[in-house]
Amino acid sequence: MKANRPKRDVHPDLARERLKCNFNIEEVTNIIDGGKDKTLERKKIEDIALNNGACLDEIPDECLSIKERYENAIRKSCIYSNIVRNEMLEITGMENFESPVLRRTADAFFKDISPFMLHLGMFVPTLIGQSTPEQMAEWLPKALDMKIIGAYAQTELGHGTFIRGLETTATYDPDKEEFVLHSPTITSYKWWAGGLGKTANHCVVMAQLYTQGECHGTHLFIVQIRDLDTHMPLPGIKVGEIGPRMGFSSADNGFLGFNSFRIPRQNMLMKHAKVEKDGCYVKSAKHGKLTYGTMVFIRVTLVSEMSFNLSKAATIAIRYSAVRRQTELRPNEPEPQILDYPTQQHKLFICIATAHAFQLTSKWLWDTFQAVMADVRKGNVDALPELHALSSCLKAVSTSDALSHIEQCRFACGGHGYMLSSNLPFIYSFVAATRTYEGDYTVLLLQTARFLVKAWEQAESGNNVTPTVAYLNRTANTKRVVWDNTHEGIIQSFQAIAAGKIGQCVRSIRDRIKSGMDYEDAWLMTTVQLVAAAEAHCRAVLVNTYWNEMIRLTKSSSANVKTVMHQLAVLYLMYWALEKTGDLLKYSSVSKQDLDDLQRRYEELLAALRPNAVSLVDAFDLRDEILHSSLGSYDGCVYERLMEEAQKSPLNAEPVNPSFHKYIKPLMQGKL
Numbered sequence: 001m002k003a004n005r006p007k008r009d010v011h012p013d014l015a016r017e018r019l020k021c022n023f024n025i026e027e028v029t030n031i032i033d034g035g036k037d038k039t040l041e042r043k044k045i046e047d048i049a050l051n052n053g054a055c056l057d058e059i060p061d062e063c064l065s066i067k068e069r070y071e072n073a074i075r076k077s078c079i080y081s082n083i084v085r086n087e088m089l090e091i092t093g094m095e096n097f098e099s100p101v102l103r104r105t106a107d108a109f110f111k112d113i114s115p116f117m118l119h120l121g122m123f124v125p126t127l128i129g130q131s132t133p134e135q136m137a138e139w140l141p142k143a144l145d146m147k148i149i150g151a152y153a154q155t156e157l158g159h160g161t162f163i164r165g166l167e168t169t170a171t172y173d174p175d176k177e178e179f180v181l182h183s184p185t186i187t188s189y190k191w192w193a194g195g196l197g198k199t200a201n202h203c204v205v206m207a208q209l210y211t212q213g214e215c216h217g218t219h220l221f222i223v224q225i226r227d228l229d230t231h232m233p234l235p236g237i238k239v240g241e242i243g244p245r246m247g248f249s250s251a252d253n254g255f256l257g258f259n260s261f262r263i264p265r266q267n268m269l270m271k272h273a274k275v276e277k278d279g280c281y282v283k284s285a286k287h288g289k290l291t292y293g294t295m296v297f298i299r300v301t302l303v304s305e306m307s308f309n310l311s312k313a314a315t316i317a318i319r320y321s322a323v324r325r326q327t328e329l330r331p332n333e334p335e336p337q338i339l340d341y342p343t344q345q346h347k348l349f350i351c352i353a354t355a356h357a358f359q360l361t362s363k364w365l366w367d368t369f370q371a372v373m374a375d376v377r378k379g380n381v382d383a384l385p386e387l388h389a390l391s392s393c394l395k396a397v398s399t400s401d402a403l404s405h406i407e408q409c410r411f412a413c414g415g416h417g418y419m420l421s422s423n424l425p426f427i428y429s430f431v432a433a434t435r436t437y438e439g440d441y442t443v444l445l446l447q448t449a450r451f452l453v454k455a456w457e458q459a460e461s462g463n464n465v466t467p468t469v470a471y472l473n474r475t476a477n478t479k480r481v482v483w484d485n486t487h488e489g490i491i492q493s494f495q496a497i498a499a500g501k502i503g504q505c506v507r508s509i510r511d512r513i514k515s516g517m518d519y520e521d522a523w524l525m526t527t528v529q530l531v532a533a534a535e536a537h538c539r540a541v542l543v544n545t546y547w548n549e550m551i552r553l554t555k556s557s558s559a560n561v562k563t564v565m566h567q568l569a570v571l572y573l574m575y576w577a578l579e580k581t582g583d584l585l586k587y588s589s590v591s592k593q594d595l596d597d598l599q600r601r602y603e604e605l606l607a608a609l610r611p612n613a614v615s616l617v618d619a620f621d622l623r624d625e626i627l628h629s630s631l632g633s634y635d636g637c638v639y640e641r642l643m644e645e646a647q648k649s650p651l652n653a654e655p656v657n658p659s660f661h662k663y664i665k666p667l668m669q670g671k672l
């Protein structure tokens with residue numbers, strides 16, 4: 001289905017905005033993409049995928065029934081996968097199947113989500129991270145070639161967070177050299193796995209491994225669940241879709257139960273532990289949590305995913321705000337563009353800055369992840385706890401911040417932001433899920449807190465700690481940092497806040513133990529503070545990383561690009577300093593006067609960024625096909641598009657709906 005879209009002139013307000021731009025947009029785009037060559041590669045891939053118009057829908061997805069929406073998503077997923085398989089992977093290289101460019105391009109096809117997303121997003125990474133070379137040789141080519149389609153089935157009805165509490169069992173039978181998968185209770189049913197309900201024919205299953213009468217904890221297994229020809233569930237498999245949810249409507253999230261279902265021994269993913277033919281269990285991993293590797297990988301990728309979603313929302317809201325005019329400032333003067341209101345700028349400019357902060361931090365995090373994984377491959381797992389702590393808090397804070405900023409973008413678009421055709425509700429509901437999946441916000445911050453408490457104790461006793469908590473060596477034994485309103489000063493204040501909060505947690509735990517509590521209860525009673533301390537640590541990491549990466553990446557930029565990138569980073573620092581004034585008063589020497597000065601400088605910075613606002617979102621270089629928004633397209637023809645989309649409502653297909661004659665008229669006539 002191809003839809004013809006009229007080409008329109010750019011709205012004069014947007015055209016005027018673009019004339020005000022004082023920096024080189026392409027340079028900024030290159031920085032976001034990670035270099036000029038990366039921008040060129042991205043554009044080339046986007047052209048291949050999008051120029052034939054295969055992704056356009058005549059009827060908007062939201063006007064379809066659940067079944068039609070799923071079927072349309074499958075149709076487009078197949079077209080898209082074929083393009084990825086035949087054309088895009090040739091450019092990125094097979095090893096870069098998870099390239100952000102592929103992910104970004106996919107959004108042009110799916111306003112919601114592709115049922116294949118979890119195949120490429122989790123099933124394939126699990127094969128890569130958890131298989132032996134022999135298993136990889138068997139499964140990976142089939143998976144990349146879409147000969148098999150997989151899901152990642154870990155969460156159960158009864159347990160998501162507490163992985164050790166999963167109930168599905170995999171019991172080894174040495175006589176037949178098979179594992180018997182079983183779901184002993186209703187709560188043991190797998191629940192939530194994307195693509196599992198109707199699409200996948202295989203899945204990775206996490207189950208408690210039993211062999212020689214002993215339980216060895218959770219392990220991963222690859223399981224064929226449907227016949228490759230008929231697609232019928234195999235005997236012993238109960239599988240289906242879990243029902244309507246807030247978003248992810250076309251992801252066919254599924255449930256799965258096993259009735260003594262047998263799989264060959266070789267289907268246990270044995271990179272980190274194996275079961276010999278005779279049932280003997282052999283563990284090779286140097287770290288007990290390496291089977292959780294796929295989750296760490298996804299948590300790392302989610303930071304860049306949040307930047308992408310935020311950049312979409314910011315582009316929509318800022319272009320709309322440049323076109324939308326509302327309220328007279330002075331009698332008989334034209335109504336201003338709503339982007340001229342400082343309150344609107346306060347809602348939106350932080351979204352641009354945060355998209356940059358997350359993008360630059362995500363690249364740094366990705367490099368850290370790669371370096372730690374290279375060490376792990378050599379048998380050195382020393383840096384794993386720090387990576388886990390870092391990826392956990394960055395996943396938690398980036399998803400949570402992105403969610404609230406995207407909601408601000410929707411508020412910034414008034415009533416029209418509530419329209420599905422604006423795409424903001426889709427972006428919001430997609431990102432809302434990220435705060436929960438791959439580890440809930442609170443749970444992951446508590447993981448980081450465990451690491452921080454240990455690090456604080458080390459620093460307190462004068463030992464050196466790992467790089468991301470090195471600030472503790474400076475601040476663990478200091479009471480209050482001296483306030484200094486430079487960027488260095490603000491970054492140090494965030495570190496002082498984090499150190500102060502972690503120290504306070506340690507003291508609370510110790511006091512509670514002194515008053516007779518055991519460690520577990522003392523920890524539990526302190527968890528509200530521990531979550532706040534982990535968040536503070538994450539903010540310290542974010543401001544420091546964003547600043548350093550911005551300086552590094554703009555070293556050879558033109559003067560005006562340096563200025564605008566610098567302004568965004570300062571805005572980010574000031575925004576969060578002003579959000580955390582209570583903490584600053586507690587952990588630094590900041591005065592009321594200093595905070596008033598900071599507020600004034602922040603407001604001046606909003607005004608300084610105002611002329612470049614539209615160009616800054618243009619620099620995200622998001623094609624209209626990817627934005628899917630009646631409010632955010634490049635030409636700014638907002639009202640025409642809103643009307644055009646309204647015409648597509650199925651309720652407008654006939655002038656009088658049959659319900660009038662059936663119900664309303666009888667009611668009016670007193671005949672009901």
Ligand SMILES: CCCCCCCC/C=C\CCCCC/C=C/C(=O)SCCNC(=O)CCNC(=O)[C@H](O)C(C)(C)COP(=O)(O)OP(=O)(O)OC[C@H]1O[C@@H](n2cnc3c(N)ncnc32)[C@H](O)[C@@H]1OP(=O)(O)O
Binds near residue numbers: 097160
């Ligand atoms: C075109 C397409 C291109 C593809 C591109 C892809 C883009 C992708 C973007 C989006 C798609 C993604 C869609 C995803 C959909 C969702 C999927 C899912 O949600 S899958 C399920 C995820 N589930 C979870 O995350 C569960 C959360 N729970 C946990 O992680 C753990 O249970 C726990 C809370 C961490 C606790 O675990 P456990 O009880 O076993 O451990 P503890 O006893 O508490 O801790 C013991 C020590 O181990 C440390 N630990 C824990 N985890 C790890 C780890 N992963 N690595 C290293 N260390 C770990 C823990 O800190 C303890 O340490 P000590 O304190 O004792 O030293």
Ligand SMILES: Cc1cc2nc3c(=O)[nH]c(=O)nc-3n(C[C@H](O)[C@H](O)[C@H](O)COP(=O)(O)OP(=O)(O)OC[C@H]3O[C@@H](n4cnc5c(N)ncnc54)[C@H](O)[C@@H]3O)c2cc1C
Binds near residue numbers: 158162192193443
């Ligand atoms: C859209 C979507 C897609 C998903 N896709 C997949 C998938 O493909 N595969 C898969 O396996 N799973 C998937 N999941 C499941 C997801 O990983 C879990 O929902 C998530 O890990 C949270 O677990 P839970 O639902 O058990 O929440 P719970 O753990 O029950 O959390 C409920 C509340 O309890 C709190 N809580 C829980 N434990 C603690 C604790 N120790 N301390 C303090 N507070 C606590 C949490 O903070 C939360 O507020 C998906 C979920 C969603 C929403």
